[in-house]
Amino acid sequence: xxxxxxxxxxxxxxxxxxxxxxxxxxxxxxxxxxxxxxxxxxxxxxxxxxxxxxxxxxxxxxxxxxxxxxxxxxxxxxxxxxxxxxxxxxxxxxxxxxxxxxxxxxxxxxxxxxxxxxxxxxxxxxxxxxxxxxxxxxxxxxxxxxxxxxxxxxxxxxxxxxxxxxxxxxxxxxxxxxxxxxxxxxxxxxxxxxxxxxxxxxxxxxxxxxxxxxxxxxxxxxxxxxxxxxxxxxxxxxxxxxxxxxxxxxxxxxxxxxxxxxxxxxxxxxxxxxxxxxxxxxxxxxxxxxxxxxxxxxxxxxxxxxxxxxxxxxxxxxxxxxxxxxxxxxxxxxxxxxxxxxxxxxxxx
Numbered sequence: 001x002x003x004x005x006x007x008x009x010x011x012x013x014x015x016x017x018x019x020x021x022x023x024x025x026x027x028x029x030x031x032x033x034x035x036x037x038x039x040x041x042x043x044x045x046x047x048x049x050x051x052x053x054x055x056x057x058x059x060x061x062x063x064x065x066x067x068x069x070x071x072x073x074x075x076x077x078x079x080x081x082x083x084x085x086x087x088x089x090x091x092x093x094x095x096x097x098x099x100x101x102x103x104x105x106x107x108x109x110x111x112x113x114x115x116x117x118x119x120x121x122x123x124x125x126x127x128x129x130x131x132x133x134x135x136x137x138x139x140x141x142x143x144x145x146x147x148x149x150x151x152x153x154x155x156x157x158x159x160x161x162x163x164x165x166x167x168x169x170x171x172x173x174x175x176x177x178x179x180x181x182x183x184x185x186x187x188x189x190x191x192x193x194x195x196x197x198x199x200x201x202x203x204x205x206x207x208x209x210x211x212x213x214x215x216x217x218x219x220x221x222x223x224x225x226x227x228x229x230x231x232x233x234x235x236x237x238x239x240x241x242x243x244x245x246x247x248x249x250x251x252x253x254x255x256x257x258x259x260x261x262x263x264x265x266x267x268x269x270x271x272x273x274x275x276x277x278x279x280x281x282x283x284x285x286x287x288x289x290x291x292x293x294x295x296x297x298x299x300x301x302x303x304x305x306x307x308x309x310x311x312x313x314x315x316x317x318x319x320x321x322x323x324x325x326x327x328x329x330x331x332x333x334x335x336x337x338x339x340x341x342x343x344x345x346x347x348x349x
Contacts, residue, residue: 002321003066006314007057007073008098010118013202014052015310016060017337021321023329025336029059072317074098094317099123099133101312102275104330106303110270114256114289116248117276117309118205120146122255124263127270132263134255139201145252145289147278151207153244155179155195159188169240174210179203212282214241246288248278253292260297271301275312279304311337 003026004019018027031052072094102113103125113123120143121136139148158175160167176183176190179198183190198204217237256272259265272293279286290302305312315330322329 001066002068002070003064004314004317004321005057005060005069005071006310006317007053007071008308008310008313009053009056009074010309014056015308016056017310017314018060018064019314019318019321019333021323021329022325023318023322023332023336025333025340027060027062027064028340029056031055031059068092070094070317070320072096072313072320092320094320096313096316097133098136098309099125101314101316102305102309103273103312104315105275105305105307105312105334106271106273108271108273108303112256112259112265112270112272112300114252114272114274114279115276115309116145116147116252116274116278116285116289118147118202119143120149120252120255120276122252122259124259124265126263127268132259134259139204144255145248145250145278147205147208148201149251150211150244150248150278151204152195153247154207154211154241155191155204157240157244159191162186162188167240170214170238171211171241171244174214175207178207178210208278209281211241211244212284214238215245215284242284245282245285249285249288250292253289256293257296260300266297267299270299271303272297273303273305275305275309277308280306280308307334307337307341311341 002021006017006019008015014029014031016027016029017025020026031054067089069089070092074096099113099115099121102115102123103109103111110125110127110129113121113125115121115123119136119138122134124132126132135142135144137143139146139152143149154171154175157167157169158172161169161172172183175181179194181190181194195204215237274280274286274289279289286304293300293302311333314333318329318333319326
């Protein structure tokens with residue numbers, strides 16, 4: 001029997017799913033920050049360390065029996081060593097770019113993709129089949145609007161919190177606690193050198209989750225049943241945290257503008273698909289992004305994925321194992337993935 005193993009090795013985490021020929025999801029795994037202690041590839045992020053990838057793959061394949069394993073992922077160098085020792089059958093690799101399959105998650109063949117996870121990018125699949133990819137340049141050159149970008153802004157906000165009352169923010173305590181630092185020196189001096197001391201960029205990116213919590217304040221609402229229809233809300237919590245989410249979303253919106261204007265998409269029937277951990281989990285960020293994009297592209301439609309990248313990665317290669325009924329296999333994969341990811345709190349996005 002053939003089986004598909006999809007691997008999404010990102011900056012913060014590695015997620016994997018195992019899929020049968022009929023599209024049923026039969027295994028899943030997760031590794032990465034803060035679980036990883038392997039710093040060999042920290043410049044790539046803990047989700048790409050050998051330890052994280054190994055853990056996620058072993059979890060997904062536990063109890064799965066197949067003679068032919070089709071592996072789809074972005075970084076073959078992180079997969080060979082694990083599969084060589086942990087799987088005895090035939091292994092077939094299908095390398096894919098990170099954006100592959102995302103549009104399929106929302107039932108589209110073309111559109112704009114705005115992704116904000118640990119990193120960030122904008123990718124366009126045009127109606128004529130051409131592609132344009134912007135960013136994915138890492139935290140120093142790019143990743144505008146990413147979780148790392150948000151985390152960096154949070155550290156900067158915590159550093160100047162004592163400069164003037166207008167900078168006061170609850171992020172001061174949150175950032176120091178998250179980074180295991182003591183705020184025993186004033187005017188931000190306790191944070192000097194923090195970007196050099198933190199070995200894994202995922203530690204900075206993880207602050208984005210805390211920024212969203214502070215921006216929401218007491219408004220910890222449940223995720224809506226149809227998240228693709230929700231354009232977010234203004235935060236009722238910390239004003240600085242909300243401003244950080246707005247600034248980061250504005251940065252990603254500028255990348256969207258570069259793609260939108262370069263391809264002269266005004267007046268055409270396109271949808272902007274938001275994806276990635278930041279967009280999927282933060283209604284406030286998504287709302288700011290939609291507002292900024294609508295300023296220059298009022299004709300765009302908006303959709304937000306409710307499943308992680310790894311499911312789209314599997315969809316992009318499902319035809320390699322599907323037993324005849326590809327449409328049925330796709331529907332079965334999406335359905336079974338929604339059941340797993342919405343109910344299994346030990347495997348968050």
